Ligand SMILES: Cc1cc2nc3c(=O)[nH]c(=O)nc-3n(C[C@H](O)[C@H](O)[C@H](O)COP(=O)(O)OP(=O)(O)OC[C@H]3O[C@@H](n4cnc5c(N)ncnc54)[C@H](O)[C@@H]3O)c2cc1C
């Protein structure tokens with residue numbers, strides 16, 4: 273007998289094949305030429321445009337929208353890529369509702385911004401569909417730079433350095449490049465293997481040698497890289513996951529949300545992925561929302577996302593919260609897990625109600641239980657395995673200016689570096705800016 277949404281426990285194949293295709297299709301389908309022209313027409317091409325200031329990579333948004341409006345999408349793409357070489361991915365995954373589109377004057381005036389993200393995707397997709405790469409390398413400098421981590425920060429850094437004529441060796445611990453673009457971002461934001469295609473396209477610049485399955489700290493040391501290369505950039509992201517600190521956390525079917533998402537992103541057949549009938553996700557950020565929504569899309573009958581504070585304190589944007597609610601995820605706020613209950617496998621999770629007091633969060637004195645066949649931890653990631661000798665600030669690698677660490681010849685950027693939001697676009701900006709600084713230092 274085949275499984276369904278009401279099959280008890282954790283089971284694969286809860287949905288008919290067509291439902292998986294539909295559930296995991298593109299969240300914001302691409303514009304066609306006419307739709308893009310209409311959307312571009314809404315832009316006022318503001319002087320001192322607030323949308324540009326709100327973009328961490330400072331893309332000249334009015335310029336690229338004008339280029340689309342005048343029928344030059346490939347020139348528009350070049351405007352974007354000059355600032356953000358992962359502009360294709362950022363067009364899909366940026367929380368534009370809290371960045372450029374929130375700042376758009378038409379959002380303030382009418383509550384409906386120019387759809388900058390979708391226009392960016394239209395432009396970047398147009399150019400990426402063409403043969404060849406839009407940038408050529410400068411004359412070789414003879415300088416060699418090691419970039420550790422092939423996520424957005426490392427890729428942006430490597431591309432900019434290669435453009436400047438340096439030789440780049442890009443190391444990553446995983447078997448595939450892309451970082452969380454490949455292993456983390458929700459499937460419905462980046463469909464059709466886009467992350468891998470974007471990496472291939474970026475590498476067409478030349479001058480970047482990729483070494484996969486090479487982990488810093490595992491036969492590869494920072495001292496050796498500093499001795500062999502003229503500069504080192506670290507873009508190693510956040511590999512650790514915070515514990516729940518709830519009794520019984522080791523019970524079966526309690527796992528890290530990032531592992532579940534990585535498995536989902538790499539699955540060739542979504543119907544083979546087991547998911548609980550009753551799923552509880554603990555956390556309040558993008559990872560929590562992505563795990564909760566994708567659990568629902570895989571056929572979980574009930575998914576509750578439980579966050580310890582109020583909705584306004586959730587790291588997930590209002591758009592993400594509404595997306596979760598629209599997919600049937602129940603959002604429970606002001607509750608923290610105290611115990612995972614089950615004999616071998618989780619059956620229930622006990623929570624304590626919380627309230628914000630003058631001395632921070634405190635228990636309100638009442639508890640409740642939620643049914644759970646599967647629990648996902650999504651209460652934040654932390655830096656693991658930073659090389660010794662680097663100064664750490666707030667749990668991340670301390671940097672000044674464009675990613676300079678306290679160690680000569682070593683830069684860092686993206687999620688692993690202190691300061692900045694943990695966003696794809698911020699990682700790209702930091703990788704790019706560190707590359708410019710490395711170039712200046714080597715010139
Ligand atoms: C589930 C999830 C969903 C997200 N969704 C969004 C979203 O929708 N929009 C958004 O803007 N942001 C999102 N983010 C955040 C975004 O993915 C990150 O901010 C971004 O990927 C950071 O880029 P990075 O290059 O610093 O690190 P990563 O993308 O983490 O890349 C780091 C790379 O370093 C490699 N590495 C690590 N340690 C070593 C080592 N010791 N040696 C060699 N290689 C190593 C890793 O294998 C990895 O490839 C999400 C994050 C998660 C976890």
Ligand code: SF4
Nearest residue numbers: 315316318323376377
């Ligand atoms: S703020 Fe809005 S209207 Fe003004 S330039 Fe930016 S996208 Fe166009």
